[in-house]
Amino acid sequence: MTAAELHDTKLAAEKLFQRKRIIGFGIPAVIAVYLTYIFFAFDLPGLAERANLDNAVTLASDSWSHKVHVTRDNRSGEITYAVEGERKGTYPDGMRPAWVSGDEVTTIDLGGDHFVRYLPDNRTEIDIPGFPLITAQAEGRLVTTNLPDDLPDWISATDRRVGITTPEGRITLTGARTEVFNYFPGWELFWFTLDSPYHGQGLGTILFGEQLDPNRGNIAGAVSDWWNNAMWRHKDVAWAIGETVLMAFLGTMGGAIIALPLAFLAAKRFSPVMLLRAATRRLFDFVRGVDALIWTVVLARAFGPGPLTGALAILITDTGTFGKIFSEALENVDQKQIEGVSSTGANPLQRYRFGVIPQVVPVLLAQILYFLESNTRSATIIGAITGGGIGLMLTQAIQTQKDWEEVAYYIILIIAMVMFMDWFSGWLRGKLIGRKD
């Protein structure tokens, strides 16, 4: 290469790199500009303000712990003990937690030397280490206390309501009620509710110990009490998961069954009539574009709430998606095999059966099974809007915002369900198509 040529080559190379630099800087720059726009469009600066870290803390701590309410009705003087303050978690008459003692004066030991004493005449004493003893008296709508004027931020007090939050528990006092919340780790009553004879019994006792309920065998009784647990409702949860998977299964398989013949109409190779082909394709585009969610709403009028409606919504959308995928697969079939079968004098049906189907089945099965997993997720969402199932339970549990341990339970179940479906469809794919294709 002459010196001049070499010089030109160098210049050309420099130009090349200049171009590359422009692209190299340009793409990140465009992304950065877009993200800046989003930063303001989504009001991220304001987000820090709006974000509620207390909620995050509540969520995080509540999801693995539970609280027991000790409530005194200041009108009747009656004291009730209830897990999560719920009716179905209420201690039966004559039963109370071990950390509550005394008859005339009810002493509640919150742990860490924190004590609350319910005294007669709607008086309350709260003994917190490092803070003067608090006494309170409820009268009509008012609560009078010996609290000083400048309060630490863990006490909020007016003459009608006092709230005290300590690491050991929470206390609220109003004219009508005095309430103590004692926190414990774990999902209480997950196995048995308080009214079950099996509550508090170890696995060994239930399996091998003496009969706890005269009317039932231990194992049968325990299983039935667990299954019908009113607090955690394992039976309903199981049904809900079943419904969700059912929606996904029926929707996916139904969609595939309907899409297969239609896909032949949409594939150039098999459908010579242009108009018919175009019409089928537009139909696929339409049902896919409308989206399962809107189909759910549309179908709700005709079929009402329930899993069938969800399944049909998935079915309709998937018919479009499968139709598109299947017809693409059909257009890519290898003509050689069809020709081989034709040359033996096979009729058209036999040609499809042996020339086409064996080729497309692996593609179709793989897609169907992939969608089975992804539709399990869709079914969760659709359920939250109309169908029911675990999705509805989850959304409502989150929206009512009290049982975060239930939310955590549902989330774990949903993730397990989807991962199971993922594993299962992969396993089935391996069985049906062979690991490698």
Next chain:
Amino acid sequence: MLQIDTLTKRFGDKTAVDAANISVNKPAMIGIIGRSGAGKSTLLRMVNRLSDATSGTITFEGEDITALRGAAKRDWQSRCAMIFQQFNLVPRMDVVSNVLHGTLNKRSTFATMFNLYPQADIHRAIEILDRLGIAEQAPKRAEALSGGQQQRVAIARALMQDPKIILADEPIASLDPMNAQVVMQSLRTIHEEDGRMVIANLHTLDTARRYCNRVIGMRDGRIVFDGSPAQLTTGVARDIYGAGADFSEAATSTEIETLDRPEVREAEAYA
């Protein structure tokens, strides 16, 4: 028994086969040679009715093949088996099922949809496979076989049709010399033992010379040679292949042992 009369096939402007005339009076082993694009495949495909002729007729034992439609056409196809360069098997199905496809035309659509073949057919399929020396492969998937084995499966499928004619479109073009020999030998044996007519497109001269008792040469859609292998001189071959003086026969050879060429029997068999 087979008469091809001014058979012509046009694709748009392009005349792929141009007024071909062939007449065969008794089962023969016929090789068709010619360079790529000469119209060999097109001719065979019209005989099997995989594609329709533009004009001209094919008559077999007095029956006008070109006029057949629907079931009659499929019946003809079942009597006239075809073997392809790329084997055209169903790769995901097992070998026996592929062979059984040869019976599709005789069995009810319903039964075949569910792969329900009579036991007798299955036994016969395995016997045919055994004849071709690949019975042990019977339960394997076709795609698991080597090229030569796959082509033998294709021949087995053809035999399963119990056809009068076997058409083979470059049956050995995708095979290595070793397998090519096995496949050509099989076709030859079928022709000799069963007395079936075999028409094979071949792209190498020496194969045609070695196995066929009649050779047809095509060039640009026209039949330019029709005679015994012995008549196929280098000059004629140059003509067929449209090659210059530098044409060397060996350039098209796929033989392993070019020396050990068997006597071409029945060279006088064609009309």
Next chain:
Amino acid sequence: MLQIDTLTKRFGDKTAVDAANISVNKPAMIGIIGRSGAGKSTLLRMVNRLSDATSGTITFEGEDITALRGAAKRDWQSRCAMIFQQFNLVPRMDVVSNVLHGTLNKRSTFATMFNLYPQADIHRAIEILDRLGIAEQAPKRAEALSGGQQQRVAIARALMQDPKIILADEPIASLDPMNAQVVMQSLRTIHEEDGRMVIANLHTLDTARRYCNRVIGMRDGRIVFDGSPAQLTTGVARDIYGAGADFSEAATSTEIETLDRPEVREAEAYA
């Protein structure tokens, strides 16, 4: 300057390189021969620190190479370029960029991300390409080049590193004889003109004899020969390749013109 001391590499039970000792005092062109699986690649990969030694040390100018970690290791790699049988270029990138990859170790990640190579580097890359006779290919994608050209790009990348040592793992095994000659000649020129040490795995005896001034023979992971090309008799070669009396040197030849073998210079160069 380079000392390899009882260097050993085990993969599970298999000892790929078994207590290899090599000592090089001045830049030489060294060929390593041995049959497939002898451990040649493994040895070179340990020198470049692409893989870690099981035991033993490599010392270069007093520095313990085997002990280097992180940035120091990468710095060593930048001083010890490697050329591969399959070229190991980035196929979708242009030739100059591939050559400039030789400077990666000196440039920050950020700079490479935005293609901020200094103008001087770009010019030097073109000059190196020119020296190897492929400057015209500079703007093309690497994958668009022929094998011989790609290998020269790989050499250019190595030169761009301005290394003390160039390791070449069967640099001509994927090339046709014509290209093989160009590539080996380039390596030889680099050794002679720049005074860089070149260590090349070669699978053919005659190439080693022709281009190297020292030959190392490996067999089953052990170094079984270390001497000048002249000392490499057919008997020794048989030993290295573990071949019987029927061993013919030509069987391993890739040369075009075996007659025109230049004098082997500096045959006495090794310690």
Next chain:
Amino acid sequence: QEINEFRIGILGGENAQDRMNSYQCLADYTTEALGVETKLFAPADYNGVIQGLLGGTIDMAWLGASAYAATYLQDPSVVEPVLIKVNVDGSVGYHSIGFARVDSGVTSLDDMEGKVFGFGDPNSTSGYLIPSIEIPQYKDGITMESGAYFGEVRFTGGHEQTIVAVSNGDIDAGVTWADGQGNWEDGYNSGALRKAVDAGLVDMNDMVQIWKSNVIPEGPVVLRTALPDDVKATMTALVDGLHERDADCAYGVAAGDTLGFQPVTHEMYESIVAARQAVIGN
């Protein structure tokens, strides 16, 4: 005319499963009374129940007044109101309550100019319909258009979400329902605020009431018109007598203490229907 199952729709307000549990006793009584299987459905929002009634897939529901009006406006012949809940004090109404956080400085609608205001479900009477009529009457210049008087008007999706959104500061003020009896610091005797307090979600010391509507009539228990007359009669009697028969069950079904149910007719809701028609249009 025969029915082979009886389907009860339940409106939102609680955890779906809690609602189902509260209604299970009613379902058992229904099965016993009608001799057919009874099913409970708890769709995600008001519209789910309305669609169910319109499509004939739900036979009975206890609607809000506005949800009833929505059903009526879409098809007047599809359902008929039969019963209404009676409060402990004998009244048959409740209120829509506007509220804000104490530390937001908002004490009345006057302070809300330019701020974010939140409704609940679009089909809710107290969470949307009534406040959207009565709030503009508070003073001149208030409209419920986003960006007019209020800086933004938003739907949170339901009463619970409104309370949470206010307490989080997502919205400056919102409306929800309460019976208006009892004490503010308890969240009144019943209603969405009380439930939130019971759940430990909000501390009423942090909240301030900024507006209160006139009395809103309780929603009706409706039956599908097309049901056989004997079924309608049986179900009306069953729900009417529920309080006497099983007070616990009535507590669950009516979401709190009541005196039971009393008969009601469409006339009671004519004003609500008119209001809905005016606000949403038809």
Next chain:
Amino acid sequence: MTGISLSSAAPSVDSIQTAYMAQVHRRRLYGGLTLLIFVILMVSGFHVADDRNAGGFWEGLHQIGDYPADVLSEAWEKRADLPALMVKYFPALVETINIAAVSTLIGAIGGLFLSLLGTRGLAKWPRLIPLFRRISDVMRAVPEIVIALVLIFVLGGGPVPAMIAIAIHTAGALAKLFSEVSENTDLKAVEGLTSTGATWFQRMLLGVLPQVAPNYVSYTLLRFEINIRASAILGFVGAGGLGYELRNSMAWGPGRFDEAAAIFILLFGTIVFFDQVSSRYRNRLTEGQGQ
């Protein structure tokens, strides 16, 4: 048959026939059983779903058009208002598209790293490969709605929770698709770069990305399409955008069906538009590389 009969020492034809017939019978049995199980599952599944649904399938079938008819007739009556309404809801549409775009962008970057760190041969810390794979499995398994609802609780309503939720799921889903591609990358180029002393980041950037970029971009576009739907759906549960408006207008029912129709047209048009554009572009990206 001379020369080609290789079946000398092989099993006899009889035994092959018997063995094959046994195989055929077994296959028919399994095939029949599989079909039977599938049919039973479908039929019984349908019955369970039908039974647990408020309305039955057969009773509801003839009403299927009622709701769309209501919406369409009202929208048709007020068709003159539709353009104005579409303009009114356009900002909501932009928000929905923005949510999808940002979450796809962030998810793709996350998925990129997860896949590189979880692919044998490319991973920076080979020991941690199983960890990164599990992480992406879990991220993929969580439905967007779960994260969105939890985040709405913590962060308040609006586009950000939806964006984060979709981004997380997208990262997991793309990580899996990306790893399938990067598992097939040619490691030679990477090794070549390693031998020059390049850092991990440089190796990925210069050795891997140029090879996988077309496939990655194609998968990302596909995901963008999916995310537009996801973002609209999350609007239904309070995450803002077009879904929120659609849910409200549908809840109001008659009187506001024109709004529902306008929003629906916007949403449908957008989905179809991006679907067509991206599938055309994806085809262009992947067709150049014949394999």
